Amino acid sequence: SKNVAGNKTYIGWKNRTYALGNTKKVKYNYCYKIFNGGIFRFKHHLARTRYDSEPCVYQKKSKKESSIVLDKLMVRKIVKVSLARSTLNQIYKRGDKEKIDVQIAEFFYTSVIPFNDIRNLAFAKMCDMIGRYGVSYKPPTNHGIREKLLKQVVDKTDIKLEEYKDEWKITGCTIMFDGWTNKKRRSFCNFLVNSPKGTAFLYSLDTSDISETAEKIFKMLDVVVEFVSEENVVQIVTDNAANFKAVGGLLIQKRVHLYWTPCAAHCIDLIFEDFEKQLKVHETTIKKGRRIPTYIYGRPMLITILKKFTNGRELIRPEMTRFVIAYFTLSILEECNYMLKICVPLMVVFRLVDSYVKPAMGFIYEEMDCTKEKIKNNFNNINKSYEPVWKIIDQRWNNQLHRPLHAVAYYLNPQLHYQPNFRNDDAEVKEGLYICMRRLVNDVAEWTKINLQLTDFHYSRGTFSLENAKVCRKGMLPREWWVMFGDRTPKLKRFVIRVHTKRRNCLHQKKMNDLVYVMYNSKLRNKQIRRFVALPFEDIESDNEWITEE
Known part of the structure; x- marks a missing residue:
């Protein structure tokens, strides 16, 4: 204990005090005051606290030692009190x-x-x-949340959006047009911008009273391009309907340095629809499957039994696109073995383009070819079995989905470029590369430099030949790999990064827009934080997820 006479480290025993024999009497050398009860009363005498002792006359003249002792007493008191409070808490x-x-x-x-x-x-x-x-x-x-605080959160979101804008200048970005209809049959259009930093929501328009003609949609999108700045935009992604195709034509006529691309997930969904329409076995099987939820949900007792065996899960999955979901769990019917030979490989591509895990641009070209080969192998290379399926896929791929951007991203993807089966002599790939380069790069001199730097990448020269670069080809995303190892080819690096980053209540409309703006951006940021692992569709054999009705 610090209070015992043998402890010479405590300030109370230093130089100026001593114990008289074995008694508890203490004498201070300077004021000659003698205390009974040991060091406790003496400390308060020295600190001049007036607690159970007179204040020291000598210490009034020498305040330094007094303040030190007082500080130590206060610290010990605070610690005791805080410990007591912590225990109570x-x-x-x-x-x-x-x-x-x-x-x-x-x-x-x-x-x-x-x-x-x-x-x-x-x-x-x-x-x-x-x-x-x-x-x-x-x-x-209530008023604070509706007015003042909403404005503050909007301002906070604006600051975050400015960070995104800085990224757009470096990496380029994708403008996404998302149209939807609510339960009251009102139509809305959301405008979003995607870049490596994440997806940002700009604003939403109520288009219920606007006819969605190509000219009107074009004007809406053109305003967004102007806001983002054309030199920052690599592509605009929309639905695949006829009016949007016309919008794409108008956009690339006016904006000569960007691309219009139909939504890949929508295109693949339409491939599944084509299977149902053009392949008899698909049509028959899906009709049978659709009877299941209709039968069960019309009978309350069956719903109770269903939930018991599915751990509370529902048959209806409204968040899935309506044609793809019909194929996800048809293994409950015997006829589905044939169908799944076709659809499971395509589901892998659907998951790729519909996922936040990695940008699909650099992989979709290769994955579509691999899908066709898997389907061919599933039918033991029998022409009459797989050729009708290939025809349906090719029709959508060639006429709607495939764009030069896909070929460029494939060619400049280090995960694929150095593989033995890379299609280096494919004219379609090379043509896509040079067409895209000419459209996205404004300056002829810069275009020439990129052509020269391409040879270093193709033949793995310079920093591309380093052991680190070779090891990281498979482990890193294409954009990350180029950021790390593309410094010796700066013009090509910038070009590649731009390609490989591509993915009413009673409130007034302005206030509604503010709410949507805050909520949408908040959820998009959270989605970036919570990355999830894609489901392994190659192993689909469960009947836990069911088809939905039209």
Whole structure:
């Protein structure tokens, strides 16, 4: 203990005090005051606290030692008090944790908030900040959330968007047009911008009272291109309907340095639709499958039995596209073995283009060819079995989905370029490369430099020949690989990176737009944080997921 006479490190025993024999009497050398009860009363005498002892006259003249002793006393007092409080807090927390959880659950239930929203990062932050603030925190008013705070959060989102804009200048970006209809049959158009940093939501338009002619959609998209700046845009992705094809034509006529591309996921979905329409066995099997949810959901007792055997999962999967989902679980019917030989390889491509895991641009060209080969092998190379399927795929791929951008991304993908089966002599690939280069690169001198630097990449010279570069070809995404090893070919590097980064209530419309703007961007950022592993479709043999009705 510091208070015992043998402890010479404590300030109370240094130089100026001593114990008288074995008694508890202490004498101070400077004021000659003698204390009974050991060092405790003496410390307060020295610190001039007036606690159970007179203040030292000598220490009034020498304040330094007095203040040191006083500080040590206060620290010990604070530590004791805080430890006591911590113990009480822990007991309080253990007792009230369940009550707090119940209160949070009650808030979710009475506000009809989806249970999954408890995983929202903003909710976790909110709980943490309220806990730090303490019991005196009062929540904002209804008016505050509707007006002042909404503006503050919009401003905060604007700042985040500025970071995205800086990225667009370096890597280029993709403008995405997302049209949808709500339950009240009102039509909306969302405008989003994708880059390596993530997807940003710009704004939403209520188009219910606007006829979606090519000219009007073109004007809407042209405004977005102007906002983002044409030199930053590599491609515009829209639906594949006839009016959007016309919009694409108008866009590339006016904006000569960008591409219009139909949505790849939509195109693949249409391939599944073509299978159903043109292949008799597909049409028959899917009709049978569609009867299952109709039969079950029309009988409450069967719904109860269903949920018991599916652990509460539903048959209907409304978030999936309506033609693809029909093929996901048809293995419950015997006829489906034939169908799955065709559809499972195509599902892999669908997952690729519909996933946030990696940009699909550099892989879709190769994956479509691999899909056809897998289908061919599944039918033991029998022409009459696989050729009708190839014909359907080729019709959509050649007439709608395939673009020069796909060929360029394939050629400049290090994961594929150095493989033995790489199609270096494929005229379609080379033509796509040079057509795309001429369109995306404005300056002829820069175009020439890129051509010269292509040879270093093709023959693996310079930094591309380093052992690190060779090892990382498969492990890194194409864009990341070029960022790390493309510095000796700066013009080509910039070009490649631009290619390989491609993916009402009663409130006033402006306020509604603000809410959508904040929520959409927040969810998009969270989606980037929560990367998920793609499902292995090659192993599909479960009947846990079912088809949906039209």
